[in-house]
Amino acid sequence: MGFWNPKECEPTEPDVKVKLCDVNPAAREKLPTLTGDKSGIGVHYVDAWIKPMNTKLEDGTPVKCKRRGLKIVLSAGAKKGEGLMRRIDVSPDPEVMFAAALQEAARSAGIELTVEHGAVYLVL
Numbered sequence: 001m002g003f004w005n006p007k008e009c010e011p012t013e014p015d016v017k018v019k020l021c022d023v024n025p026a027a028r029e030k031l032p033t034l035t036g037d038k039s040g041i042g043v044h045y046v047d048a049w050i051k052p053m054n055t056k057l058e059d060g061t062p063v064k065c066k067r068r069g070l071k072i073v074l075s076a077g078a079k080k081g082e083g084l085m086r087r088i089d090v091s092p093d094p095e096v097m098f099a100a101a102l103q104e105a106a107r108s109a110g111i112e113l114t115v116e117h118g119a120v121y122l123v124l
Contacts, residue, residue, distance in 0.1 A: 015112070020063060020120040021052040031094060041070065041085045042094025049098065053120060063122070065102075072098070074105040074113075076122060081109025 027048035030037070037044050046067050053065040053074075061077040072083040083104030090100045099115075106113035112123035 015123045017114075017121050017123050018057055020057070020113075020122050021055060023115060023118050023120060024048055024052050025118075040087060040092075041097060043067065045094050046072075046085075046098050050102075057122075065105075072101045072105045074102065074109055074111070076109065076111055076124065079109040079111055081105045081107065081111070083108065 027045055029035075030042070030044040030048045032039070032042050032045070035044055050065040050067060050072075053063060056062050057076075063076045064074070066073045070085045072085065074081050074083070081104075083101035083106075085097050085101045087097060090097050103113065114121045114123070
């Protein structure tokens, strides 16, 4: 007979899905085709999109998302990850490029991030 390990019998905590913020509808107005943005990555669009993501969750966990050049940095509490805006590898479209960089940052932080029904959700 094998050894009994009480930790194996304990139920694991289910993933918690938390609404972070609403997607900023005005961000689409900042796309390079509608503005004089010559950055090639849509910095005005990205900055407008991530601004509402800088907040605290209901449990007090601070969530921050910043753009530094081509890098997107996402942090939730002690978890932190980075993603890179890749124009050639992903797409020249700023919306697609930003979405891929944000997902990369979330994955490297160990966070699942989804955008559904006009809102951004974190799965911790």
